[in-house]
Amino acid sequence: MAAVAGDDGGAGAGAAGTPGSGGGCCVFSPPAPARCLATVAGDGRVRLWDTQAGGAGRLRHEYVPSSHLSATCSCLAWAPAQRQRPREVPQKKKRRSEKVDVDEELDLLAIGTAVGSILLYSIVKGELQRKLSDGHNGKVNCVRWHQENDCLYSCSDDKHIVEWSVPTGKVKCKWKAEKGSISHLCLSPDGKMLLSAGCGITLWNLETKEVYRKFTGHATAVSSLTFVTIRPPNDSQPSDGITGLYFLSGAVHDRLLNVWQVRSDKKDKNAVLSFILADEPVYVDLATSGDREDPVKLAVVCRDGQMHLFEQILNGYCKKPLMPTCTLQIATSGKGNDVRPVPILAATFCSDSRSVLVAYNTLLHPIIERVTLNTSEAHICLVRDTQMTVSISTETAVTKVKTPIVTAEVKVLVPGIPGHVASMKPRLMESRKTEAKRKGTEVESSIEERLSAMDIDALKVKHKGGFPQADSFAVLLVQGLESNDSSILNKVLQIKKDALIKTTIARLPVTAVVPLLHEITRRLQGHPYGALLMVRWLKAVFTQHASFLSTLPDLVPQLGVLYQLMESRVKTLQKLSRLHGKLYLLSAQVAASQRVQDASTVNQTAKLVYAEESSEDENSEDELMEDHESDENWEEEKEERADDPKMNIDKEVSEDSGEDLHTENESEEE
Missing domain, CATH: 2.130.10.10 (YVTN repeat-like/Quinoprotein amine dehydrogenase)
Structure with missing residues (x-):
């Protein structure tokens, strides 16, 4: 019994995808x-x-x-x-063709x-x-x-x-x-x-x-x-x-x-x-x-x-x-x-x-x-x-592999989260290991040598902040989402600077976008002050990763809770706006009435009282008698002042001033 190749050598489904091939x-x-x-x-x-x-x-x-x-x-x-x-090839090349027969x-x-x-x-x-x-x-x-x-x-x-x-x-x-x-x-x-x-x-x-x-x-x-x-x-x-x-x-x-x-x-x-x-x-x-x-x-x-x-x-x-x-x-x-x-x-x-x-x-x-x-x-x-x-x-398959030469100028990148790449430079530790290999002995590196081998300066940037905060926040955010650590998430998600939030979201790997949206949705349902902060993060996520989210086939069930939450709040926006206007009007009226009450508590004692002539007719007989006595006293005082030379001088001065006033009044009438 011999194997039949069908139409393509026994590969009837060879062009189809294979399990675990990722479309290969x-x-x-x-x-x-x-x-x-x-x-x-x-x-x-x-x-x-x-x-x-x-x-x-x-x-x-x-x-x-x-x-x-x-x-x-x-x-x-x-x-x-x-x-x-x-x-068919010439006879002189027959051996050569036989050698490549299997490959051809x-x-x-x-x-x-x-x-x-x-x-x-x-x-x-x-x-x-x-x-x-x-x-x-x-x-x-x-x-x-x-x-x-x-x-x-x-x-x-x-x-x-x-x-x-x-x-x-x-x-x-x-x-x-x-x-x-x-x-x-x-x-x-x-x-x-x-x-x-x-x-x-x-x-x-x-x-x-x-x-x-x-x-x-x-x-x-x-x-x-x-x-x-x-x-x-x-x-x-x-x-x-x-x-x-x-x-x-x-x-x-x-x-x-x-x-x-x-x-x-x-x-x-x-x-x-x-x-x-x-x-x-x-x-x-x-x-x-x-x-x-x-x-x-x-x-x-x-x-x-x-x-x-x-x-x-x-x-x-x-x-x-x-x-x-x-x-x-x-x-x-x-x-x-x-x-x-x-x-x-x-x-x-x-x-x-x-x-x-x-x-x-x-x-x-x-x-x-x-x-x-x-x-x-x-x-x-x-x-x-x-x-x-x-x-x-x-x-057995790989042969003639050359080992790269590592010098002080070579920068080695260690694997990590995208956007957070730590760099290391070989220093004293590598040199001591090479010397130890030549001598045939093993030298254990100290903690000081291990720390010195880490290129901390390469992680610093030129600005005053030292380490890039957005980069570290992105790493902390991924760690918090993977470990579900509320302390780490609270530290990162309480950022209020829009520029820092935008940079952190830009450095976030796409695998952490959907878990972050779930965490934001959970926090939006909590305290209103927390929801005010979460809106900034939500805006940054939709701005930076909209193209990735659009490729998810199960986007609707993934973000269904968030969609219902936002839709319910948008529906109540108009009612809340009207309520806000009414509350503002009431608070303004209350403040105005409070100012009126504060004004009524001012000291009402008059510093000057002016009485009109018509008020004299309404006085009692006692007041008239008192006025009569005062007139008599006034005449006596007048006689006494006439005898006093100082009073006469004051009188002349007052008369002169009276004449001036009289002339001014006449000019005004003219």
Whole structure:
């Protein structure tokens, strides 16, 4: 029984995302057994790992696209081994061609990008061979090679399928296939038909570019397609290329792997068989002998990191979904009884179809192991020390590493919170350690030497404040949020300077933004004076980190309490404004009445009293008598004053003044 490569060398789902990859992808190279594993992690770098027994897990090539940050790699596809055979060369270069025969069989790797271009990477040359552009306007979701001619097919979010000419790098044909985006492609083994899938599945005739047949498909986007060819029982009968042709399909968020049969009568658009999984499939590989009587073996890697093995004869309908015959899982042991699962990234059958080549751990450093499956056991769990395996492979793979020379001018940055980077300079401690190593002795550093090694001056700034307060406040704020320490949070959140608040929020890492908003929401519900301070912090957070908050998919439930709190206070703003106006008016009236009362307590004693003439008539008879006596006394005093010469002089002076007054009055009358 030999492994069948399907349409792309047994990598039916190689372009799909893998568990724990952060949106990356991986695919084994054809044919069985695979010689290489291509991976793309979240950093955008394409890495090629050796899968052979002698150097399994060794990094062979690493390619960094020039636009890997802006145009991330979205899918991978190995070129078929048949078209990668070395060309005939002169006899004198035969030995040279034989040396590179193995490498030339694995030459081209197609890399789809998020901007619509396709990169063709040559493993032999270790460089980019060609770039295919001007074909798609959206992200390339899948790339497939033709088995015979030099053609490449790709699909994208722009609803189109493009047929490329690899030698020229030009578009041969382009047609619209779906109403929505196309997520996956698959070529038939004879190269005459093409499957395209969004949610529904369409079978195309490549010669006429017409629809041959449509299938029901899945409720969500299809993530994997793989053809299966079963040889008819009587080989003498003519075959039209459709008899015994099946294909498998898996979709996003779908735990069923469906099997569809391609018939010439174009009837029955539903699946004939289904395999039940623990999670959605991300990598599918199959092995079959081609005989209808022999079962088809499937190795399906799910998003939860488990691999399921199925064995089923495709000869009719089956209503109930089939359960896996064996499940493989990788785990690593920690301290005590702590056993943690290790995700399986991809799996492919070996040439004997009894063992499976499994890649697990992470896409940055996968571990490749050949596992012989025992189908008598329903569940197999392999315990592996991944850290030790990675460290051993790293030590053997990395060679010719130069140790950097550390001098007094070198500044070493230690890891920390973004915006708070401590710097250190090697000083006396490093020099003493180097001397001790030369002499073969160990010298323990004192506390004074350790403190002197810290570059405190580098943390200071030129202003009078010394250390940057905003930087230290940002660190304290993160520490308070992580430890939920109210004393630290009170110290930071009681800042009243707007400039310092703005700088602190700007230096705050994005991971602490949502916890800070939760803390602000809790404090807004407390004392009004505290709410007055929290509004300043809330304004600074929304001003500095609005772009980050807009990217959160669960922003509404995260900030639901804060939104309701602000909405309730905004609704009562108009009522509070009216109440404030009335209270201000009342307080002004109370203050005015208080001033009136204070004015009434002033001393009312008159300093001067003026009585009018009409008031004399109202006097009593006693007063008249007294006035009469006073008049008599006045006459006596007048006579006495006439005899006195001094009084006469005063009289003359008064008469003169009286004349003057009289003349003035006359002038005024005139």
